[in-house]
Amino acid sequence: MSDLNQKAVALYGGNFLKEVEERVEDGEWVSMCMQCGVCAGSCPLGPHWEHSPQKIFRMIMAGKREEVLTSDSVWMCTSCYTCIVRCPRKLPITHIMHGLAHYAHRLDVAPKGQPTRELAKIFWNSLIRTGRVNELKFSLGVYFKDGFSQGIKNLLGMQGVALGLMKAKRLNPMEILGGHKCKDIGGIQKMLAKAQEIEARRQI
Amino acid sequence: MTASIATNQTILVVGGGISGMTAALEAAECGKQVILVERNATLGGRTALLYRYFPKMCHPTCGMEINLRRIKANRNVRVMTMAEVQEVKGSRGDYTVRLKLSPRYVNSNCTACGECAKAVDAEIDNPYEYNLSKTRAAYLPHNMAYPMQYVLDPSIIGTADAEKAKAACKYDAIDLAMQEETVEIRAGAIVWATGWKPYDAARIQPYGYDRFANVITSVEFERLANPHGPTGGKLLRPSDGKEAKNIAFIQCAGSRDENHLRHCSRICCMASLKQTHYVREAYGDDAKSTIYYIDIRVIDRLEDFYQQVKKDPTVNFIKSKVAKIAEEKDGNLVLHGVDTEGYHRYATTHDLVVLAIGMEPETNGIKLPDDILLDSSGFIEGASGGMFGAGAATSPLDVNRAAQSATAAALRAIQVVHKTSTVEGAR
Numbered sequence: 001m002s003d004l005n006q007k008a009v010a011l012y013g014g015n016f017l018k019e020v021e022e023r024v025e026d027g028e029w030v031s032m033c034m035q036c037g038v039c040a041g042s043c044p045l046g047p048h049w050e051h052s053p054q055k056i057f058r059m060i061m062a063g064k065r066e067e068v069l070t071s072d073s074v075w076m077c078t079s080c081y082t083c084i085v086r087c088p089r090k091l092p093i094t095h096i097m098h099g100l101a102h103y104a105h106r107l108d109v110a111p112k113g114q115p116t117r118e119l120a121k122i123f124w125n126s127l128i129r130t131g132r133v134n135e136l137k138f139s140l141g142v143y144f145k146d147g148f149s150q151g152i153k154n155l156l157g158m159q160g161v162a163l164g165l166m167k168a169k170r171l172n173p174m175e176i177l178g179g180h181k182c183k184d185i186g187g188i189q190k191m192l193a194k195a196q197e198i199e200a201r202r203q204i
Numbered sequence: 205m206t207a208s209i210a211t212n213q214t215i216l217v218v219g220g221g222i223s224g225m226t227a228a229l230e231a232a233e234c235g236k237q238v239i240l241v242e243r244n245a246t247l248g249g250r251t252a253l254l255y256r257y258f259p260k261m262c263h264p265t266c267g268m269e270i271n272l273r274r275i276k277a278n279r280n281v282r283v284m285t286m287a288e289v290q291e292v293k294g295s296r297g298d299y300t301v302r303l304k305l306s307p308r309y310v311n312s313n314c315t316a317c318g319e320c321a322k323a324v325d326a327e328i329d330n331p332y333e334y335n336l337s338k339t340r341a342a343y344l345p346h347n348m349a350y351p352m353q354y355v356l357d358p359s360i361i362g363t364a365d366a367e368k369a370k371a372a373c374k375y376d377a378i379d380l381a382m383q384e385e386t387v388e389i390r391a392g393a394i395v396w397a398t399g400w401k402p403y404d405a406a407r408i409q410p411y412g413y414d415r416f417a418n419v420i421t422s423v424e425f426e427r428l429a430n431p432h433g434p435t436g437g438k439l440l441r442p443s444d445g446k447e448a449k450n451i452a453f454i455q456c457a458g459s460r461d462e463n464h465l466r467h468c469s470r471i472c473c474m475a476s477l478k479q480t481h482y483v484r485e486a487y488g489d490d491a492k493s494t495i496y497y498i499d500i501r502v503i504d505r506l507e508d509f510y511q512q513v514k515k516d517p518t519v520n521f522i523k524s525k526v527a528k529i530a531e532e533k534d535g536n537l538v539l540h541g542v543d544t545e546g547y548h549r550y551a552t553t554h555d556l557v558v559l560a561i562g563m564e565p566e567t568n569g570i571k572l573p574d575d576i577l578l579d580s581s582g583f584i585e586g587a588s589g590g591m592f593g594a595g596a597a598t599s600p601l602d603v604n605r606a607a608q609s610a611t612a613a614a615l616r617a618i619q620v621v622h623k624t625s626t627v628e629g630a631r
Contacts, residue, residue: 034498046542051547
């Protein structure tokens with residue numbers, strides 16, 4: 001268990017709803033859910049979630065902290081926003097799902113190896129290095145995240161697409177050598193450091 | 205013409221549904237002068253279009269008949285149909301109201317013999333059947349119409365049909381020269397009994413009311429169940445006229461929804477529970493009703509009715525707001541959603557879907573006098589001066605509570621005109 005996680009448990013005791021309301025982005029909306037089920041029924045990925053948004057909200061109210069934060073369900077949201085559009089109480093469901101995922105990630109209790117989480121990490125790491133996402137390195141990073149042999153398989157599977165992209169000048173193989181950067185990398189990194197400092201102040 | 209009879213001691217009641225009739229009668233029976241104006245061609249409003257009332261399952265015709273008899277017997281009420289309020293000026297105890305009178309093209313010689321309807325060929329959607337069927341363009345609104353007079357639809361005026369109707373009338377009751385008129389009347393107090401309308405179901409996009417023939421509203425289902433309705437009381441579904449035996453009722457269709465009506469319409473739960481009786485009466489044990497709900501909101505003594513329906517094995521309750529409806533080739537409908545009791549995903553097929561449609565103030569979209577205060581849904585919350593809301597214009601109410609609300613409004617209106625008459629010594 002990470003430090004932050006232990007601190008959060010100590011601070012909120014068993015009151016997970018309060019923890020979500022105070023710590024999770026848009027978490028104060030959770031208790032507005034009236035359990036109608038429209039979000040669960042409308043979600044295009046619905047059948048693939050272990051817990052639907054409606055159920056997640058109920059679990060939060062029931063204090064099922066570990067089940068919610070370690071669940072990969074909140075990582076399944078594709079941000080299609082159908083639930084927000086249809087929610088009769090106008091809960092920002094998509095944002096709450098992302099808020100929960102982010103919070104679980106910060107406490108380091110989110111599921112290890114969850115594809116969306118891994119993809120987000122690779123994306124982020126690529127971005128902060130140069131201020132630009134290097135699409136070639138990013139793709140390679142995603143292909144090889146599960147090991148070398150799986151990476152080769154992924155590459156072979158995607159080679160047709162890659163060649164097509166190169167022909168259309170949408171993919172530059174020379175990007176592998178460093179790639180394009182933004183002008184003021186130092187400035188970007190300073191900005192990120194500042195943001196992290198502000199974020200840390202909000203943390204427990 | 206009416207200016208001579210209305211004074212500042214007259215009470216004006218706007219709307220001739222159950223609330224307006226009640227308010228008008230209560231005031232008139234106290235000896236006050238009342239003018240009851242109704243926009244449509246008949247009194248009775250939406251109540252007259254219901255098949256039965258909950259919880260006693262009696263027919264609205266019964267209560268309507270009593271009220272109509274009271275109106276006929278009372279010299280203090282003057283009924284004006286096809287009259288719409290256009291403007292209100294003045295203040296408590298002294299209002300001037302401008303009314304627009306639309307032509308009926310039929311005068312009081314009419315005996316309701318029906319010869320004009322037989323002579324006319326043109327047909328129009330029948331608004332008294334929620335457009336489920338057509339009616340001849342010369343028509344009697346319904347069997348309980350008051351005044352019991354036919355009306356000509358304006359669309360046939362100037363056509364051969366109008367002349368045919370006139371020629372068929374043996375009583376010289378058809379007057380094609382009638383024109384729209386504007387009159388001003390005075391009133392000391394005004395009761396707004398403007399009622400409600402069903403929410404526009406087509407706006408609830410995932411339910412496909414505008415796309416799927418067999419998705420209907422609860423008010424339309426009342427017409428299907430009614431022996432005087434378009435199907436003669438048989439529960440035939442619109443797409444193919446097949447008997448609908450496996451019927452889904454979807455609660456909160458438009459209500460309790462920030463995207464539609466933010467209020468609870470309060471009567472729809474009871475309406476659906478009541479309608480399961482229609483299904484059971486039609487098919488006995490072969491009936492199958494399924495109620496999809498967020499929570500069943502039946503108030504006080506009506507809980508008994510709910511408990512009785514729960515005991516009926518032909519009625520199923522699914523705690524879930526349906527997420528979307530899809531249509532199959534044969535016109536059947538598949539309801540998709542997730543059940544809150546256990547979070548099971550379902551895709552259930554039904555013959556017919558009845559949306560328990562929410563109640564919206566009839567006056568939404570119409571500019572009311574500034575003195576009237578509206579709540580966030582458009583219901584009349586209060587008013588200053590001598591104006592009062594009554595019935596479903598003030599909040600979503602069933603018939604029983606609408607009549608109570610109307611009686612209360614009548615008493616307040618009586619107080620206003622009573623005061624003006626004592627002050628002026630003009631009693």
